[in-house]
Amino acid sequence: MVKQDSLLTKIAFLGISFVLTSAYAINGALPQMTEALHISSTEAQVLATTPSITVTVFVLLSSFIAAKLGDKNTIILGVTLVGLAGIVPMFTDSYVIILASRTILGAGLGIFNSLAVSMIAVMYNGKTRAAMLGYRAAAEQVGQAVLTLLAGLLLAFGWRATFLVYLIAFPILFLFIKRVPDTSEMTPLQSSKSEKTTVEKITRISPLVLVFTLFAAFLVIDYMAIQLSFPFMATELKGEGYNTSPILSAMLIAATVGGVTYGWFVATFGRFTLQIGLVLMAVSNFLVAFSHGNFIMLIAGVLLIGFPLQLISPFIFNQLPKLGPVARQSLITSIILIGFNVGVFVEPMFVATFASLIGHGGGSTAASAYATIPYLGLVLLIIAIVTVITSRKQEK
Template sequence: MTIKPQSFITKLAVLSISLILTSAVAISSALPQMREELGISMTQSEMLSTVPNVAVAIFVILSSWIAQKFGVKRVITIGVLLIGIGGIVPMFVSSYPVILASRLLMGVGSGLYNALAVSIINALYTGDTKANLLGWRSSAENIGQAAFMAIAGLLLTFGWHWSFAIYLAAFPIAAFFWFIVPDITIASDTPTDEHGKKLGYGSIIKETNPFVYALALFAVLLVLNSIAIQVRFPSICNEVMGEGFNSGLVLSLMPLVGIVAGAVFGTVHKLTGKGTLYLGLIAYIAANLLIGLSNGNFAMVLAGMLVSGIPCSWCFPYIFNGMDSLTSARTIAFATSTIFIGTNTGTFIAPLAMQAIQSVLHTDSLYAPFPVLGGIFILILIGLAAHDLIKRRSA
């Protein structure tokens, strides 16, 4: 079937693969039931939402090379199918090690086409069409996450195994993409020097602005906090509202807040400039304190969860918008990949970080990690303000 790239159905197929790209946390509402039935710890259950990102961090680096060898369209399709295969395994098994391995397989699928979902838009489209589709691609991730969270919550009524049925959607998505979207080729993205000679990784790392690594650490904290709230929220709901409370529908509101926040980013950035970053930090501080100090008040927990949908939608666009002025054109791809590795690391270690905080504080309180995370962002806010003040005075 040959359909022109400019057709509506091709654009829809290109965007469809992003619907399921960030769906790993969509089954968070099932974690309390899984923890009880499988006899696993809080951290082990929360890792089921975050462990795919170990594989994502590895394969997002390899995906460009793999796509050059086997073709972009083929690699994307295989990636979507792996999400589906790995995703549905827990429908049929009750073994924690097997489920953990299946989640890693999902991560391999996501990592294979995480960057290619952007590359194929850049290759097929230009100008305003490309810009609009890139914007819609980000929205598709949030829309998919919200929809899958809501559906997983509804399916939870029939038992936690059924929540994983959401990943059956990967198979029609893979077929839709394979039969509609034309294949593309991507050139090697290895940077070169002024003489056209390929730069080795040692040279790339040496040339990269060291501040990029600070931003990667910042990305770890941003995503860690977001994921910590998402995976801990269902357990808090069960403690506050009772074991029968289904948090899936409520949790699906978080990515919807992210969609709205992302939609107004341009306006906020135009009005406030760097103030966008400050506002994002303040939102995280507020979210953490609302949850951490809620003391069983569900309205405060809910408000904190919703507010936490804002920061990543403002902080990351601000960071990437200024990337070209932070580092050289030869190292911008490496810098961007470094920050993406930071985001995947933050996702994976979120449950471990919460466990570590609770261990240090000698408490099993579900709320304990959030005042600490809020304190960390207060320190970052103070440090950023001091840096900007010193810079302004020395100018």
């Protein structure tokens, strides 16, 4: 048996989450790619969001793949695809080939996406599990921040060079192979009496899983509406060639703080952690929406958005053991992840369509975002109020 509780094993396991959000690391290069490849801004955004749809498909397929290959080998396959497909755009000007490589990149991410979450329930329990969920969320944001910053530095050598960041997958893969055991080789962990009692009471998947899935999709639509639109907003204010990568990296560092401090927020504020996150996301929306011409206000809104999201997403995952039996946790995790990834994929279309419905269609990407974001903020506030009311009723 292998002891999975060692620090190096935890680092090696969290390493795979480091690359889980790497699809968005090249977002700062989108304006330059739009010009170089002679494509529309929407087509450029599709390159950033397309991986999310294949992530969704392969999140569903990953349990079948893992049944054949084992959890560890499935993760190895996924990380390998990320490294190989990620660097393809360096060698071509073809939009179709680049789009295909981004599709394969998403497949690789999807293959191990749910395992990066569900294996925590297998490897750890109690406070360690809650902490690892927060650290895993932080690892995603650290990875995106570091890779986005690195891509921004590489942007000085042309948009192609930004795709070199995907080479990081290979040293992460090496450490994972060396240090992380397969689930069949792990030391069994003892569950607490309270956990055993809870598990025994749950016999089927709760309908709340669907509610959480829709909620996850909405959260990501809101987050991506700000993240993907910011380079275009900044270009309108600062001119062509303005490098937004350092600011996007700082945004992700703020998100990392959210993941790392999640445990403290839960210990201090309990169930109100969710409402705190929702209110902070709404504040971010309003700062961005009403920042017209005020670059400092725009940056403040962009920097804020990631922090509350990383309070809410671990909160969602930490509720999953209460929503279904242990044998179904992998499936439940996959369903929630589908919500997150569908939200990423539909965001450009959602923002453009909603802007059109409220009379702001046909404008620039930035204009559509400015029009849509305040309404998303209002919905966040409504959800915060509703969840406070419903939670109080449940207590009575």
